[in-house]
Amino acid sequence: MYRKEQKQDKPPENFELPFGGKLAADNRWVIMANMIPWSEFEAEYAEIFSASMGAPAKTFRMALGALIIKEKLGASDRETVEQIRENPYLQYFIGMSAYSNEPPFDPSMLVHFRERIDMNLVNKMNQEMVKKVLETKEEEQVKSKKSETEASKSEATNRGKLILDASCAPADISYPTDLGLLNQARKQTEIIIDRLYNSLTEKKFNKPRTYRKRARKDYLAVAKKRKVNFNERRKAIKKQLQYIKRNCSHIQQLIDSGASLINLSNRQYKMLLVVSEVYRQQLWLYENKKRSIEDRIVSLSQPHIRPIVRGKARTEVEFGAKFSASCFDGYVFLDHISWDNFNESGDLKTQVEAYKNYTGYYPESVHVDKIYRTRENRAWCQERGIRISGPPLGRPPKNVSPDTKKQARDDELIRNSIEGKFGQGKRRFSLGRVMAKLPHTSLTAIAITFLVMNLSTLLLRLFCQFLCQFFKTTSFFAALINKTNVLMNFRKQKIIFTPA
Incomplete structure (x- = not known):
């Protein structure tokens, strides 16, 4: 209630x-x-x-x-x-x-x-909070400007700079290996066997042997080595697969003998389903000598987590939720998030349309990295008068004008702002390690991180406005600011009129 x-x-x-x-x-x-x-x-x-x-x-x-x-x-x-x-x-x-x-x-x-x-509720609050601030800021700008500039501003169809990028929010799990994952799965099957056997009212046969000490010894013989060659690792994986197969047959035998899965807790029943899927995936990888499979499970406690190949210098693969975000005017928004890997270039149209629905106009330019600059996205942006950052397609010209170089440099500097937002979320807040365990609570925690980052930005800008107002009203600082402006103007004029 x-x-x-x-x-x-x-x-x-x-x-x-x-x-x-x-x-x-x-x-x-x-x-x-x-x-x-x-x-x-x-x-x-x-x-x-x-x-x-x-x-x-x-x-x-x-x-x-x-x-x-x-x-x-x-x-x-x-x-x-x-x-x-x-x-x-x-x-x-x-x-x-x-x-x-x-x-x-x-x-x-x-x-x-x-x-x-819900994550969607947090995103709505984030957008509404920033929208109110932007509306008040726009009203103040309209009041301060003249009617001519106001008319020229209304004629412009595209305004603002939209920055797009994608990243990963790693979950709090240990680095997964095939051998370690199989060892954990084997331990869970042993716990389930103990629970099912103890639930039997009439024990007509002895408890099934699981060889748990020998299995642990075989695992540690390889896991403790600093360097393990391919054949040793493959042999150890085969042994763990055999142990799990034997334990699964024992579980089926206990069920046929009268043990019911109702005696298992919800957590144990879910773990049994996860272990069976892990065994199927690892057996297929072992028999086909492959290194990847669809919907690969990398954690028994959090089976929704998937490996996200990022190709970064520090870590090539991250394990968590992949998201694409948009940034404009210093505010960052969560647009798309998924536990499965996806191509972020497919989100450009949706993000630009969301920007138009949010602000009422298309952006003047979209600043993205190389993966977004597909032919389809370039043509789509060109139809709407949006300039997409980056060099044009085709062979680069021999002589590049200074204006083109300056524009490319400015585009990269503008795009760095969203990288800074990701760094703030991962170093200052919890985006670098999501501690929530359930899939929907993890998504809520990630969305709240974006909300708090925008709150911090609003608070910082409010503090900067207070400092500017304080300096302007104080006679000493006002005189100092005027002297600084005069000196800067003099230096600019001196640089302009100095002969080459």
């Missing part, structure tokens, strides 16, 4: 503190709370709950606010709850009306928050 609370929209001055005083309106958490449109998407979140049955659920602002705090601070679930309990600004951010020394919820509730909040 979901109950909408009116008190969560109170201003910071009305937040009750036991020790007196008021919350500062210029605090970063108060500013970010005013940026996020909580109430606009609360009805969509409330649809997943019953109107009359069940215990009252936590509010949408509390659920999403806790996830934003966790991502912003880079803390664990338990540490996030402790930070909220100790900080009144964080309590105001999640919608509480008064300070409380008690934790607002159990740390395990963050798992349920990630399950309830």
Whole structure:
């Protein structure tokens, strides 16, 4: 059951503190709370709950606010709850009306928050939040400009620069190997055999032998070696396949003897299905002497993860979700995400059309890397008057003009901004290692990372505007700025009129 609370929209001055005083309106958490449109998407979140049955659920602002705090601070679930309990600004951010020394919820509730909040809902909030800022910025520009420039601006059909790129969000798994994966699968079959045999009411035969000590010894004999040749690794994989095949036959024998799969837990039953698929894939790879197969499983606990071939210098293959993103005016948005590998060049048309639906006009130029510059994408952009970055197709000319070189250099500099966003998400936030285990909660965690990155950008720009206004109103800094501008103009004139 979901109950909408009116008190969560109170201003910071009305937040009750036991020790007196008021919350500062210029605090970063108060500013970010005013940026996020909580109430606009609360009805969509409330649809997943019953109107009359069940215990009252936590509010949408509390659920999403806790996830934003966790991502912003880079803390664990338990540490996030402790930070909220100790900080009144964080309590105001999640919608509480008064300070409380008690934790607002159990740390395990963050798992349920990630399950309830869909990735699409987070993306909608991200777009709506940035759209409001861009609209207010455009209104200020229209007021400051003259009518002539306003008319010329309205005549332009294409405006802005759109930057597209793709990357991977690696999951928190160990580097998978065929031998290690088979060893883990063998251990799981041994656990299932023990569970099924103990569930038998009448034990008409002895417990099946699994040779687990010998199997572990065979695995360690190869896994501990620093260098293993091809034949040794292949022989070790064959042994592990034989152990798994024997264990699977024992499991079938126990089922035929009266042991029911109902005695297995949901986790064990799912693991049995995953192990059988891993055995099928590894057996096919071994018999056909191949190194790749469709829908390859690289983790028993997270079978939805796929290997993503990226060809980077640090790691050629990453294991996680691949996504394509768009960036304009310093804001980044998540457009397409999938656990399977895909060609990001097919997303260019969809991303450009999404930009038009979002802003009302096509971009002036699209800045992409080489994989996006297909003949189809070039022709499609040319029909709409969009310039795509990069050199034209065909043999490069012998003499390249300085303007062409400068334009190519400027395009690469502009495209570096989205690479910086990916670096910020992977080094500062959790995009470099997604700790969520379930597929839908992992996608929600990735979407929240993009939301927090845009929040950080908005907060930084607001702080820069405050500094500029402070410097302009202070007489000392205003005089210093004027002297600097005069000196820069003098240097430019001196450079221009200096004979060659």
